Amino acid sequence: MSEAPTFGKQCVLLLCTAEPEQVRQAMSERLSEAGGPLLSVETVTGAEELRETLQVLEERSVPIPLIVMDDALEGGRGDDILLEIHENPRYRATRKLLLSRHSSLEDLTRLLNRGALNTRLKKPAENEELAEAVRKLVTDYFLEQAPGEVEHLSEYFDPRQLSHALVASERLRRDLAAQLRTLKRSFLSVTDLSDECLEEEMIREIDRVLDRPPRETTPAGTVMFREGEPVDKIWIIIEGKVRLSRMAQDKEVVMHMESAGKIVGLLALAQRQTAFYTCRTATELTALPITLEQLDLALQASADLSVYFDTVLIRTLATRVRRSAELQVEVENLNTALSKERDQLAETLDLLQRTQSRLLETEKMATLGLLSAGIAHELNNPISAILRSAEYFAEDLEAIHRLVEGGEQLTERLRAARQLKALPTREERRFRERLGKELNDMALARRLVGIGVYKREEYEALFRGLPAGAREERLKLLERVHKLGTGLRNIHSAAERVTNIVKSLRSYARPDEFSPAFEEIHEGLEDTLLLFGPGLKNVRVERRYGKLPKVECLAAQLNQVWTNLISNSLEAMGGKGTLTIETEAASDGQHVHVRIIDSGPGIPKEVQERIFGLHFTTKQGRVQFGLGMGLSICQRIVNRHGGSIELDSRPGRTCFTVTLPVRYPGESRKKLQRPGTPAQDQQESKHGEAS
Amino acid sequence: MSQQILVLCVEDEQEVRDAIVRDLEPFSGYFQVEAAEDATAAQEVLGETLSKGGLLGLALCDHLLPGETGVDFLVELNKDSRTAAARKVLITGQARLEDTIRAVNEAGLDNYIAKPWKREELQEIVKKQLTEFVLANVEDLLPYVNVLDGVRLLEEVRNRKSDT
Secondary structure, three states: OOOOOOOOOOEEEEEEOOOOHHHHHHHHHHHHHHHOOOEEEEEEOEHHHHHHHHHHHHHOOOOOOEEEEEOEEEOEEHHHHHHHHHHOHHHOOOEEEEEEOOOOHHHHHHHHHHOOOOEEEEOOOOHHHHHHHHHHHHHHHHHHHOHHHHHHHHHHOOHHHHHHHHHHHHHHHHHHHHHHHHHHHHHOHHHHOOHHHHHHHHHHHHHHHHOOOOOEEEOOOOEEEOOOOEOOEEEEEEEOOEEEEEEEOOEEEEEEOHHHOOEEOHHHHHOOOEOOOEEEEOOOEEEEEEEHHHHHHHHHHOHHHHHHHHHHHHHHHHHHHHHHHHHHHHHHHHHHHHHHHHHHHHHHHHHHHHHHHHHHHHHHHHHHHHHHHHHHHHHHHHHHHHHHHHHHHHHHHHHHHHHOOOHHHHHHHHHHHHHOOOOOHHHHHHHHHHHHHHHOOHHHHHHHHHOOOOOHHHHHHHHOOOOHHHHHHHHHHHHHHHHHHHHHHHHHHHHHHHHHHHHHHHHHHOOOOOOOEEEOHHHHHHHHHHHHHHHHOOEEEEEEOOOOOOEEEOHHHHHHHHHHHHHHHHHHHOOOEEEEEEEEEOOOOOEEEEEEEEOOOOOOHHHHHHOOOOOOOOOOOOOOOOOOHHHHHHHHHHHHOOOEEEEEEEOOEEEEEEEEEOOOOHHHHHHOOOOOOHHHHHHHHHHHHHO | OOOOEEEEEEOOOHHHHHHHHHHOHHHHOOOEEEEEOOHHHHHHHHHHHHHOOOEEEEEEEOOOOOOOOHHHHHHHHHHOOOOOOOEEEEEEOOOOHHHHHHHHHHHOOOEEEEOOOOHHHHHHHHHHHHHHHHHHHOOOOHHHOOOOOHHHHHHHHHHHHHHO
């Protein structure tokens, strides 16, 4: 571009004409008048002169807004010269006016097509006509090259031209504004359009711009492109659905189905033309394949299409992003659910393990109960036989006695021996010594006391009437009979004890007990105490039994409670001390209290709080003997009976109070089944949690 | 017999005590067989015997007794110089391993008999233990030749004669 003409700087209007001097002068004046003060008119007559002048003007940097070219010049045709000048970029903007008498269409077309002609006037041109054309071209020039000057120079310019220019610029502004609005609409206004409308608009516009490119129909299940493979076009879906998936650890993961959108292959375009997803048709698909070149062309050709396309694109990507975010959230949720599930599983496992150990415990007790009962039953027969045999021995002996002389005495001794209550060894020795002194025969006294003869008179009565020689014989016989008697007595009492143990064992264990029954609490306590046997030898057992109603319970299970509690007490006392068993009916008439009290050292406060816990351990991490496991079993059994256990302990007096309702809880009663069956175990765990 | 040798049986259950005493009858002509239901009664008998210049030859004890246990009683006997030489036998159904070990270590337990016992077994053990006792503590062995291990006693008698 030539230097912009500025106010006060002279611009030159070149007039090229070979007309005679007079005509040239007149033309120059006219042009000078028309061009105003900005323009001085230089006149050249030939091509050569024109070139020289241009040279000079170029050196002085004088802008040339207008060349008026007569077609007849010295040394060349006007149109050729104009073309030549136009070739020089310096004069591109210079307005070019051709004055010709005859111009062929070809010549003019040549100039016009090169942009080397702005106006052509027919010669001879009217002065007014020429002036007007000049004003218009100059105004044009200035409007284009130095619009800032136009305002100041308006009086010199063609007013119509100016107003035209104004109108044109206004139109331009409006066009620009409209275009801007259109662009804005792409992201704002177009959002009012539904996806369907927008897509329809887009396809309509594509069809218009690309002259309705062919549709493709693909059957369902066809792979349109594969992840990682090159893609050179996009598909605009007209009907049908596609599924977009990616491979993850040898597994195809479907990422988009509903969210795939109407344009597929786009990520491929962004990703250097390799597909990001594998695209498979989910239904029969009608789509519009568009190559990248076509797309480029179409977008350039139509601003509206750009808007539609961009909007559809953004919406598609937004949908996919949303879907991805949803997937992310879904994955998060799944993870959370999974970890929750995992926690639950761990909990369940723990519960199962605890249940199993409980089951084992229950099973063990049931087995023990069954075994005990079995043994007890088996023992009954031999015991009956022993007892019966002893009875018959006695009868047979008495029958024999009746056959011998002095037999009544023998029978009398036998019966006495059978009835004889054994004296403490100490007393026996006292009798022995006294009798020995009286008889002055220690050996005889020993034998006499041995057969239950403690006094001299008794001895004398026994041997009265017998010759001294026969006395030894008689004593020997009496000793034998006495031993038979005490032997029978011992058989009887020993068998009696076994019978009692067997009875207690059976009522203690009760393997056939599946439903609660009304029982005497005291009987269970006594059975339990009896079975402790020698464990109680050094313990003073104090019974403070109150008057109790019968209690609806599972007696064998309660016996387990008594056993555990008493066992704990004995353990705490080191096997020596006082065990108090106290029972009492509650004042409400609905409950009974059983207290197991020992005189042991007491349970430390910090231990008391955890003592019923299943996993109670001492500081060393070892289960304290007799505590913990046993007590948690007690707690569970008592809870199942609807009762409670309380502990009150201080040095010298530790008291476990078991409170039981007279009636077994109704709900549990219905559910009660064989020990160790799941229903009962549930029961157990429910109570276990509540405790 | 120059010196009374006491065979002491401590058992709290009367039927069992009767049975043991009767099992010990073969020895009763030669030894003073006494029964006691607990350690206290046993100490009384023992005191009397010792005060009359007698010796404790054998203590046959149940473990679980009212009051002092059998093992405790045996340990006491072992600590007392007058009774330390006595043979000590535990006859029990309920002694735990720890009790028994203690009896061996602290009471110098000589034998352990589990209930229920057999008469021959008991008599054999008593015979053997009393033989040991008289060999170690009695000068005149001849009176015991018939009731105890005669072969060993006579052999010892010969040995002693050749020594002098």
